Amino acid sequence: MYFPVTYSTLSDNALTEYLIKKYEITDIIKTTYYLRGMNDTYLVTASEQKYIFRVYRGDWRKNYSEVGFEIDLLQYLSEQGISVSLPIPDAEGELIQVIRAPEGNRFGVLFTFAEGSEKAIDDNEISNIFGRAVADIHLKGDNFQSNYLRPDINLDYLIKQSLLTIESAMQHRKEDFKILENAANQLEKIIEEQHGLDWGICHGDLHGNTNVSFKDDLSMTHYDFDLCGYGWRAYDIAEFRLAREIRLGHDNEKLEEIWNAFMKGYKSIRPLSDNDLRVIPVFVGIRQLWLMGLCLKDPHINGSIDYDDDFIDEKLIYFKNLKVLQEGISNR
Known part of the structure; x- marks a missing residue:
């Protein structure tokens, strides 16, 4: 009998034989372990080309859907x-593998390799190009439908579930948690008071690093849509703003x-209403709250040492000084 496992790392050599x-x-x-994150990424090197094999966390993506x-x-x-x-089918035409790991079933997908390299989106030209690319995803994703289900990127997902995790981690700092909870409630109220915000398919993690590969001509290939879902487009855009x-x-x-x-490029492809533009700073704060909850919920990526009281203090300072809560959105 083995000791219970929360999160295993699959053997490179065994995966080579498996693939x-x-x-x-x-x-x-x-096959080389390439990147640890919300899922495990392996670089698969063959004689003439490369592939990416992603193994989803068993405690993160529990459902095939x-x-x-x-x-x-x-x-x-x-x-x-x-x-x-793109996903690559196996010899029997299956796109999603079910792997029996020590902690239970994990899903695996083999993807085409995104040729090119990661680039810092730190000048006007590449920011404009990336803005157009994001708008293109939103525009062309408007008619997307799937028979599979995934949770919406709504206020329950972004705020309420995050607060449950944060509260559990701040039992020793209940008064400080009330400060965060109050900030979250204010952000939630602002969004609830808005009408007609653009809603549709979202990438969910548009920071522009480790999810887009650029060629020399700045054409790009997008990858890692693990956080995709239906949500507010202003939220999707807000992650780019937060990362910058x-x-x-x-x-x-x-x-x-x-x-x-970035916004000039985006709006050259599809419009955003003034209302959507005004709430982007609100969604920046909501994204920061969601990230805080994610870090406190999932210490197995980097270890809990990075998410101690200093981490909490940093977030408290952020929300105490969040301009959109001090100034509102009426003049934005």
Whole structure:
């Protein structure tokens, strides 16, 4: 009998044998553990090309339907002319594998390799191009439908579930939790008071790093739609803004230049209402709250040492100084 396991790391060598057998790709040279995140990413190197094999966390993607939804979206976007990393069927035509791991079943998908390289989205040209690409996903995703189900990216998902996790982690700081809860309730109330916000398919993680690969001509291939779902487009865009704020918070002029270039590119492809534009700062705060909940809920990625009281203090300072709660959105 083995000790219970929460999160296992599958053997590179065993996966090589597994992939050769399942996909009949006989020229695989090696499989290398590539990236740990919300799922495990393996780089599969064959004699003439590369692939990506993703193994979903058993405690993150528990249902076949959640993975099926993502696969459907990738295939749909590809049919609409958007370059995405696509799932590859095995020898029997199956796109999703069920792997028996020590902690239980985990899902696995083999993807085409996104050629190119990651680039810092830190100048006006590439920000504008990325903004157009994001708008293209939203525009062409408007008619997407799937028979598979995945939770909506709504206020229950973003705020209520996050607060439950945060409260559990802050039992020793109940008064401080009330401060965070009050900030979250204010953000929620602002969104609830809005009408007609753009709702549709979202990528869910549009920070522009480790999910898009650029070629020399700045054409790109999108990948890692693990956080996709139906949600507010202003929320989807807000993650790009938040990532730039984290990176360029010390240089507000540069931040605004890149943001304006991104939005100019976006709006050249599809419009956003004034209402949607006004709530982006609100969704920036909501995204930060969701990320806080995610970190406190899932210490197995980096270890809980990174999410101690110093981490909580940092978030408290952020929400105490959040401008949209101090100034509102009426003049935005």
